[in-house]
Amino acid sequence: MGEDDAKLIARVAGGDLGHPLEELYDRYAARLHGLGLRLLGDPGLAEELVQETFVRLWQSADRYDPQRGSVPGFVFTIARRLAIDLWRRPSSKPFTDLGAVDRGPHQDPGDVVDQLLVGLNVRDALASLPEGQRVVLELLYLQDLTQRQVADRVGVPLGTVKTRAFYGLRALKEALRQRDVDV
């Protein structure tokens, strides 16, 4: 995973807005953008969520204490607060809520954010796996193919499908742990 997130935050706190900031963007932007799109149903608001999260991350980077929590926890605490503010902004509701989650009057936005983050973290963890393992897991589980069909599709022996699925699950568990998702 390269330099660990905590060191990147420390460098940002020290005023380095070059590589450390870019690296943090690359690690977190997809999930933040996905959260904005799914929660708010509007591409502009999703962009706003990403930009403002990074601005606040920079502003509060010097307050990050690794003893008190993980970096994903720190980043998504910032994003969670912003996302709820955007959700509640009166003009944030398009006339046609295409693709956005249900905004029932009794829906607690905090719960919706937490629920969406689990799915986004799983997707992000999957995307971080070695290609061979990721493809086998997606075909087996998300597309519901048999092991034999996966072997034919990927062009590898059946034994390789089993091995990749096994190591893929192990790697997925570790990738989820790094994203603060309990398995």
Place this chain on the structure above:
Amino acid sequence: MSMSEPASPHVEVAPYLLGKLEAEEAERFEAHLDGCADCRRQLDELGGLPALLAQAAPATPVPDGLRARTLTAVRERAAEAEGAAVVEAPARVRPAWWRRRWLLAAVAAALVVALAIPGGLLLFGGDGGEVTRLTLVAAEGGKGRGQVTITSTPAGRSFDVRIEGLVPPAAGSLYELWAVSRQDTLERPQRVSLGTFTVGADGRAHLKAFTAAPADRFPVVGVTLEPVDGNPARTGPRVLVPGPPG
């Protein structure tokens, strides 16, 4: 945790967990489990994964330019905080809400100009046009509602709107009637203002409006509450939205 452990994995754990073993294979594996502590441990460690995998969000692409816009936004704010000028920085990137507000303002201003022909909100007295009726309901569970009768003619559409159940707007705000595209988003607004209005103490209003904005592009009718701030863009909350058909 080492990726090379265990040296000789009992890899059937994975297809078993993912429900990919035939009944006979699954029975064989379960018999194997009885005598294999290593497999039982793996099963225990990985057992929560299938339920999580089922929740995987669909992959959505991140816009190409967002990385540069985000990095620039942070660097500019940092430079502003230091009181320093950003030398040769890319074009200033405003927060998305700021850009959206002014994009909206530009679009809406153009529309207002288009509507500001003599008799901007025309009373349409033609006959023989095609008539459509719509209902409006409260967007957030209030008592507001409306009946919209739209008469389409070659010149455009006239709207006869009867509103009831709205609270008179507070000083400094007005209701605004819109014709909206189904593709309308806050980022790419596709809507036409049909005028602003207020309601009496009885919560009622009777409005007449006219637009040549095509019905197939702007079929949705809605009402928002807007501040009287000189900004013609929609910035306020939805008040009335289309009700169920029929």
